[in-house]
Amino acid sequence: MQHKSLVALFLAALLGAAVGTGVTLGLMRTATPAQIPAPPVQPPLQPAGTADPVVSIVKRIAPAVVSIQTLTPGQQTFFGVTPPREGQGSGVIVTPEGRILTNSHVVAGSAQIRVRLSNGETLPGKLIGQDRRSDIAVVQVQGRNxxxxxxxxxxxxxxxxxxxxxxxxxGFQSTVTTGVVSALNRTLAPEPGTLLEDMIQTDAAINPGNSGGPLVNSRGEVVGINTLIISTAQGLGFAIPINGAQRVAEQLVERGRVARAWLGVATVPLPEEMAAAVGLPAxxxxxxxxxxxxxxxxxxxxxxxDIMVRAGGQxxxxxxxxxxxIQSQQVGARITVEVLREGESIEIPVRLGEAPAS
Structure with a gap:
């Protein structure tokens, strides 16, 4: 419920901007429980013989970027069976044994997955798991080193x-584009059942077929999975933060699905007048x-x-x-929620459940 409220507010803002400027905005997909150890810090890249660090970044990352081709079978309709549909996207290899991170919408509904490596070799891919809500999927190919x-x-x-x-x-393999982080913590709902939160906004050019490919920082580290663009604008691309993508991927590998902690309340920001009345800062x-x-x-x-003022010590x-x-907690975790009720502060212990399937 809370998520739906936030999404409704965001879409209303987009619609208002579109009406006021006479521009139509369209979101476009760009595809034709263990503790996670902190990632090791990569040393800054020191390009040799070139003043452009992008060259060194590409040399480090491009060999791990793959092209993903899918085949989706035809479907029975009132007018007959539709022809099979081919799709294309990108992915990034994260283990030497061939585990690949990509977008769920790249592989959704596919009966066949083929993965083309940077050296031109094509291997069959197996879908390990996908999470539509976060738009993350894990594909496996058989490989070594x-x-x-x-x-x-x-x-x-x-x-x-x-x-x-x-x-x-x-289809232009290993294409490189550059830009900056334009904004952080964007929330988008490209389709029903998918809520993309904390998204990275970038002006690095992202086009159809980029979905699932890496967004890389100046240290040559993957910091996002490129996911979608606003098709009627220029320089509005979005990537899923790698921290969240990695958490989802680990659950998909371990259990084939993602279990999310759940409290079960819908909340709205406290109006300034109400905050002042109960002695809380705006x-x-x-x-x-x-x-x-x-x-x-x-x-x-x-x-x-109730007015919630603290949860889990935060x-x-x-x-x-x-x-x-709540999202930082495991299913079954016990936290304390502090609320104000009729002027009285109350601490309530809560055992978090598992969020129902969306």
């Missing part, structure tokens, strides 16, 4: 930081607009009208902060 791309820390990204996108747009607290029946929140005694500064706290 394959080139891999080092993974960075997307939480360390800064707006204005230089980035490089590598992929196979329109921009803090989240108002509980709904408690889902049978949810962990309902069982713990959280009520509609202060709540708006609805996004609560979502981030």
């Amino acid at each position: 394959l080139p891999t791309a080092p993974l960075g820390d997307s939480s360390a990204l800064q707006v204005g930081e230089a980035v490089v996108a590598i992929g196979n747009p329109m 921009g803090t607290g989240a108002y509980v607009a709904e408690v889902l029946p049978g949810s962990p929140a309902a069982r713990a005694g959280i009520q509609r009208g 202060p709540i500064r708006g609805a996004d902060a609560l979502r981030e706290v």
